[in-house]
Amino acid sequence: MIADGISRSQLRMHALPEWWHRTLAWSLFLHGAVLLLAVTWSGMFTGSRSFGPVYDVELVSLPAGKMSGKGISAAKAEVQKAPQEKAIPIQRFQAREEALALKKRQGALPSKQESEDALLEKALAKIERQKPPVPTRQEAQPAATQTEGAAGGEGQGTGKSVSLVNIGGMKGDELSQALALYRALIYEKIESNWVLPDRLMLDKRGLEAIVMVRARRDGTVTEVRFEKKSGDAYFDDSVFKAVIKSKPFPPFPDIYSPKEEEIVMRFAPGNERY
Amino acid sequence: MVSAVDLVAIIGYKYRSSFRRSGERGEAVLVHRSVEMLWLGVRYSYNTREEVKQEMRRSTAWMLGSILLVFVMVLGVSCAKKTVTTEGEPKAAPAPMPAPAPEAKPAPPAPAAEDKFAVAKKAVEADDIYFDFDKYNLKSEAIKVLDKKVALMRENSQMKVRIEGNCDERGSNEYNLALGDRRANAAKSYMAKAGIAENRLSSISYGEERPVCKEHNETCWAKNRHDHFVVQ
Amino acid sequence: MNRRVRWLPLVVVALCAVALILQALPVASRIYIDFSSPFLRKIPIAIPALRHEGGDAAGYPLAKSLAETLGGALTFTGLFQVVNPTTFLQDPQQMGLDTAEIKFAEWSFLGADMLVRGGYKVSGGRLEVTFRLFDIVNQSQIMKKTYVDEATAVRQIVLRFADDMMLQLTGEPGIFNTKIVFVGDGTGNKEIYQADLDGANIRPLTADKSIDLNPEWTSDGKAIAYVSYKKGNPNLYLMNLLSKSVETLSQRSGLNITPAWHPQGGKFAATLSVSGNSELYILDARGQILEQLTNSWAISVSPAWSPDGRKVAYVSNRADKPQIYILDLAGNTTTRLTMEGDYNVSPAWSPRGDRIAYSGMTGGEFNIFIIGPNGNDLRQLTGGSGRNENPCWSPDGRMILFQSNRQGPTTLWVMLANGSDQRPLGLRLGGSHTEPAWSPRLTWSPS
Numbered sequence: 001m002i003a004d005g006i007s008r009s010q011l012r013m014h015a016l017p018e019w020w021h022r023t024l025a026w027s028l029f030l031h032g033a034v035l036l037l038a039v040t041w042s043g044m045f046t047g048s049r050s051f052g053p054v055y056d057v058e059l060v061s062l063p064a065g066k067m068s069g070k071g072i073s074a075a076k077a078e079v080q081k082a083p084q085e086k087a088i089p090i091q092r093f094q095a096r097e098e099a100l101a102l103k104k105r106q107g108a109l110p111s112k113q114e115s116e117d118a119l120l121e122k123a124l125a126k127i128e129r130q131k132p133p134v135p136t137r138q139e140a141q142p143a144a145t146q147t148e149g150a151a152g153g154e155g156q157g158t159g160k161s162v163s164l165v166n167i168g169g170m171k172g173d174e175l176s177q178a179l180a181l182y183r184a185l186i187y188e189k190i191e192s193n194w195v196l197p198d199r200l201m202l203d204k205r206g207l208e209a210i211v212m213v214r215a216r217r218d219g220t221v222t223e224v225r226f227e228k229k230s231g232d233a234y235f236d237d238s239v240f241k242a243v244i245k246s247k248p249f250p251p252f253p254d255i256y257s258p259k260e261e262e263i264v265m266r267f268a269p270g271n272e273r274y
Numbered sequence: 275m276v277s278a279v280d281l282v283a284i285i286g287y288k289y290r291s292s293f294r295r296s297g298e299r300g301e302a303v304l305v306h307r308s309v310e311m312l313w314l315g316v317r318y319s320y321n322t323r324e325e326v327k328q329e330m331r332r333s334t335a336w337m338l339g340s341i342l343l344v345f346v347m348v349l350g351v352s353c354a355k356k357t358v359t360t361e362g363e364p365k366a367a368p369a370p371m372p373a374p375a376p377e378a379k380p381a382p383p384a385p386a387a388e389d390k391f392a393v394a395k396k397a398v399e400a401d402d403i404y405f406d407f408d409k410y411n412l413k414s415e416a417i418k419v420l421d422k423k424v425a426l427m428r429e430n431s432q433m434k435v436r437i438e439g440n441c442d443e444r445g446s447n448e449y450n451l452a453l454g455d456r457r458a459n460a461a462k463s464y465m466a467k468a469g470i471a472e473n474r475l476s477s478i479s480y481g482e483e484r485p486v487c488k489e490h491n492e493t494c495w496a497k498n499r500h501d502h503f504v505v506q
Numbered sequence: 507m508n509r510r511v512r513w514l515p516l517v518v519v520a521l522c523a524v525a526l527i528l529q530a531l532p533v534a535s536r537i538y539i540d541f542s543s544p545f546l547r548k549i550p551i552a553i554p555a556l557r558h559e560g561g562d563a564a565g566y567p568l569a570k571s572l573a574e575t576l577g578g579a580l581t582f583t584g585l586f587q588v589v590n591p592t593t594f595l596q597d598p599q600q601m602g603l604d605t606a607e608i609k610f611a612e613w614s615f616l617g618a619d620m621l622v623r624g625g626y627k628v629s630g631g632r633l634e635v636t637f638r639l640f641d642i643v644n645q646s647q648i649m650k651k652t653y654v655d656e657a658t659a660v661r662q663i664v665l666r667f668a669d670d671m672m673l674q675l676t677g678e679p680g681i682f683n684t685k686i687v688f689v690g691d692g693t694g695n696k697e698i699y700q701a702d703l704d705g706a707n708i709r710p711l712t713a714d715k716s717i718d719l720n721p722e723w724t725s726d727g728k729a730i731a732y733v734s735y736k737k738g739n740p741n742l743y744l745m746n747l748l749s750k751s752v753e754t755l756s757q758r759s760g761l762n763i764t765p766a767w768h769p770q771g772g773k774f775a776a777t778l779s780v781s782g783n784s785e786l787y788i789l790d791a792r793g794q795i796l797e798q799l800t801n802s803w804a805i806s807v808s809p810a811w812s813p814d815g816r817k818v819a820y821v822s823n824r825a826d827k828p829q830i831y832i833l834d835l836a837g838n839t840t841t842r843l844t845m846e847g848d849y850n851v852s853p854a855w856s857p858r859g860d861r862i863a864y865s866g867m868t869g870g871e872f873n874i875f876i877i878g879p880n881g882n883d884l885r886q887l888t889g890g891s892g893r894n895e896n897p898c899w900s901p902d903g904r905m906i907l908f909q910s911n912r913q914g915p916t917t918l919w920v921m922l923a924n925g926s927d928q929r930p931l932g933l934r935l936g937g938s939h940t941e942p943a944w945s946p947r948l949t950w951s952p953s
Contacts, residue, residue, distance in 0.1 A: 033518035040525035179537070187539055195619055196544035198926045199585040200676060202904060203860070238544070241643045245614065262536045269542055408827065408849070444872070446851040446865060446895060447719055447941065448764045449821055449828055451740065452777065452784040452807040455761050459782065478739060479761060483696070483717050 178253030185250045186263065194242035196269070200234040207235045208268040211243055216260050219248040227264065239267045391433070394426045395505040398435060402500040403461060407442070410456035412464060420461060423503065424468045437461045438502040439479045440486075442495035447481055454479030461501045476506075547926065548587040552618035553577050554598035555591070556635065561628030568626060568660065569598065572635060575661055576622065579668040579682060582704045582920075584905065584927045585675070589618045603638065610645040618642055633657045637667050639674070649674050661706075681900050685945045686907065687711065687721040687730055688918060692937030698732055700747070703900075703944070705918070705931035711745060721941060724767045724774075727948045731755060731765035731774060742776060742793070755793040760784075766809045766818075775799065775809035775818060786820055786833075799833060810853045810862070812879070819843065819853040819862055830864055832879065843881055850875075852896050858903035861923070863887075865895040865908075874908055876923070887925030894919075898944050907931075907942045918942050 201207075210228040215221050224243055229236050243265070252261065401423075403416035412420065427433050439458030441450035458477035466472055487494040553576055555569040562568050573591075580586040593616050602608060603625055613621050624637040636652040651670055653663045665682035672680030681703065690699045690710075698711045698721045712718050716736040723730060729746045742755040742762040756762040760779035767774045773790050786799040786806050800806040804824035811818055818833045830843045830853045844850040849867035856862065861876045873888045874897045888894040892912030899906055903923060910919045913930065916938040921928040933939050 029518065033522065036522045037525060040522065183537060183539055187541070190539075191541055191543070192545050194541065194544040195546040195549055197549055197585050198547045198922055198924060199583065199904065202922065202924050241619070242541075242544075244643055245619075258535070263539065264536050265539045265541060267541045269544065408823075444867070444893075445828070445849065446808065446821075448777070448808045449805070449851045451719075451761055451763050452779070452805045455779050455784055456805065480717075483719070483735075 175255055178255055182250065182253050182256070186246075189246045189250070190242050190265065193245040194238065194267070196235065196238045201232075204232060204235070206268075206270065207232055208266065209236055209239045210264060210266045211239055213243060213249075213263045213265065214260060215249045215252075215263055217252045217258070219251045221247045221249060222260070230267075235267075242267075391430055394430045394433065398423050398426050398433070398505055399503055402502050404496065405457055405499045405501075407495070407499065408445070408453065410439075410453060410460050412460055416461075417464070420464055421468070424465055424470060427465070427470050427474065434474045434476070434506045435465075436504045436506055437475065437477045438484075438504060439477065440484060440498055440500050440502065441482045442498040443482045443485060443490070444495065445482075447483070451479050451481035451483075454481045457499075457501050461503075546587070549585060549620055550589055550618050551580060551586045551620040551622065552589040552594070552613055552616065553580075553591070553622045554594055554596075554601060557599055557601065557603060557623075557625040559625050559627040562626075566599070568628070568633070571660060572624070572626060572664060573598075573622075575664040576637075576668060578704065579665055580671070583668070583672060583680065584922045585672070586620075589616060603636075605640070605645075605647045608640055610640075610642050613640075613642045620648075628657050631657050633659065633663065635663050635667075639671060678902055678904075679947075681902050681905075681947065683948050684901055685727075685948065686918075686942055687723065687945075688942040689719060689721065689940045690933075690935055690937055692935050698730065698745075699935065699939075700730075701931075701933065705933045708933060708935050711747075711750075719941065720764055722765045722767060722774075722943050723945045725769055725771040725946060727945045730943075731767065733763050733765075744791075756789065764808050766811055769811055769813050769815045775811065777807045777809070786818070799835075808852060810855045812855050813857050813859045817879075819855055821851050821853065830862070843877065843879070845881060846884060847875075854897050854899055855879075856899045856903040856923070857901055861903070863897040863899065863906055865897060874906065874925075876906075885925070887921065888928065891928075896941050898942050899923075900944050901946050907944055909940045909942065911938075916940055 207230040208228065209226065209230040212223070212225050212227050213221055214223040221243075224240070226236065226240075230239075249263075252258070401419045403412065403419050405411075405413070405416075423435070427435065437458045439454030439456065439461075441454050441457075445453075455477070458479055462475045462477045465475055482498070485494075485498045486500075487497055553573045555566075555573045558566040558569050577588040581588055595612055595616070596609075601623065603623055608621065608623065619642050621640040621642055622637055623640065624635060626633060626635040628634075632654060633656065634652065634654045636650065638650045639648040640646070641648050649670070651667060653666055655663050669680035669682045672678065684703050685700055686703055687698055687700050689696050691697075693715075695715050696717050696719060697713060698718050699708055700711050701708045711721075711730065712732070712734070714734050714736040716734055717740075718735075719733040719740075721730050721732040724744075728748060729744050731742060731744050733740050734743055735741075737757065739757065739759065740761055740763055741757040742765055743752050744755050745752045755765070755774075756776065756778065758778055758780040760782075761784055762776065762778055764777045765774050766776070768788075771791075773788055773796060775786055775788050777784050778787050778795075779785070783803065784805050784807055785801060786809050787795050788797040788799060789795055799809075799818065800820075800822070802822070802824060804822050805828070806820055806822050808821040809818045810820065816835055818835065819830055820833065821828050822831050823829070824831075825842070827848050828851050830850050831840050832843050833840045843853075843862065844864065844866065847866040847868060850864055852865040854863045856876075860878065862879060863874060863876045865872050866875050868886070868889075872893045872895050873886055874894050875884060875886050877884045887906070888908075888910070892910055893916075894908055894910045894912070897906050897908040905920055906923055907918060907920050909916050910930075911917075912919075917933060918931040918939050919928055920931055931939075
């Protein structure tokens, strides 16, 4: 096959024989195909949940004196003051201790006096302080602890593909920012309504429940369904009530086009005091 | 100090021409050249050995000096501490021995015996013995005190003594009752072994229930870990 | 070869396209959110003043006192947080009583998840109260109950309803029919006192003017065993709580301390040092020794029965420092329970059997720990707050009562069995309060 007498160095520098071309092309094609399949394969089968990109959200301290019984109009007046409250620019899920401290600061309990506007302004202020607000895979990394139960990594596939598919010509950045804001709003609302008594959770650890909520653009909730129950009736009840109490949801961001969306929420206090 | 980088640069420069030619002759040439370089490096550094030696000597001297200084300071502090602690505990020992014997002489014989008993009683009750935390073993100072009491009890054969065991406030009341019981019994069995009849000795534990002081510090706690003696 | 090469890459491309399309289907379009921290750990409950329906004095004092007493009781359970009544929008005397009349949206607005609404009337010296419990979120009534008693029995009625509420909501009856005893030194001497479980109605039980310690309930809750130095030596006594008569259980020489009544009654364990060393014994209800449990050179003290009466946890210093051991009576085997820490005392076995609470020294201070009976799952419940000792369990094993000096003179504190919600009992009594003991559920009427 190879002409005799030609040194090895010479071979390296001359052109390849005909059949080498074809073999190389074949090999390249196969490698590329396998790679492509592998990337899209994981996205296709979302049997295991992937949550994220994960957002680090800090609960803003609610204005003091909100809970004194002054009647609805007076309460509304107080609510207008809400956006001026200093938002703590730390990016961290509210720690339990801080939630308790927050509760103490308030004096009594959170009330639904806070209108959607106030919630929106609060979350907006917070988002604006987050720089950069665009969720990237790199940003999701530090919050890995939150998604330890999620298979398939940090939900890179699905999260991103939503924005890609629904983009309709809009900038990916703007959409992601709007979605981040929307998720922060929902998170704040539901979390502040989540009541899980210690007394009913003694000796119970590692409970996890997943609830799917179907919401419309205008915020109405059409369906609330358990995708996974924790097995503990009190826990599941608390989770369900947290969602119910948060109806109606805030409306979708304008640039987010779908008429309806499925919002999947995982409640997992982990190995806290329970 | 001559920097290693300078060394390599100098040697490299010296042999730059040979690098260009080595490609022709292959690996054998390269090896030969690197060995030469190493030897040159060694020789080069050897020349500056004196400087290097001096610097090393200086830095070693500094190191040793500072270590010595720290050592001396530490020693000084610990010596001071030792003198303080040894002062504290056996203060109880030197106090008694009033024994105003002159008082007994001019009085008639019978009251003398009573007074003698009163004096002995005071002596026996005066000194307590002390224990370490969670311990009921008799320390050497305690033994000395007990020996004195034994001697006094030998001289006053009608004397009966109740030994009260106590603890500091730490730990549970219940455990401290048991610990106080042990402390009282430790003294009791020592004195019994020393020859005092069992029916002259009784013991009771008060645990942490009868502290002599109420502060929450080691000084007070040390005072509470004691056996107290009451003549009956 | 050429033909095969031609259509193979096409197939591969087609497959990838299909995969892309499939993956882009609406099924994959979802928004995901994680929640890891509940905001509230107690149920917010609103208890407006009850509606007066006849017979009460001017100003309807019972309306408020019924509601406030219930609020206090529910707060004590650690399950509820009572919503401030000054936020209520309506006058409770005008508010409706049943489901149709309840304005659920308003209560939700105020932040309440549950509501207790009730009415009462007084006639002929009798008080009749009807309570209704509502679920604000589900907008439905959970339960309705009526109680009748003497007009002065406000507290008893409220506590009975609180118990029924706990049964309804947690599946277990409440513990409001229990009492506590403890040691108080307000008079200058240590005496034994009795109180309701929330610290109300304090009554002295002894007036020995000596040193009284180690109070413990008998298993039927009708008597207290305790230690007293009133005759000079620490002896064990038994006081009948109904007749207040006292009999001597053990006055042997040496220590007669730490009584622990057998869960099924009829006998008790105690520490006696009559043999010259403190050992554990089982004695009958008259004080006769039935059995000697320990026999070693070490100190053995502080026995605590398992709820099935088959094991005894106790303190021994056989390993040079006080640690807790468990004696299995059937096999006569002893295993060491506490492996962490240098000084572990005061074991208390949960009535549920799955945990033992004790007091352990950490960094020079004492804290309450709980541990499984196999030595597993050790958890520290208090920390950084003074000296915390002598834990005892509520009869349902959901709460722990202990003593703490974190806010001044030692007094009694209570917390949930997982260490949350620690608060003082608020005993209105001078001096310090120590060595608490929680009664079983009482069948006789507490005076």
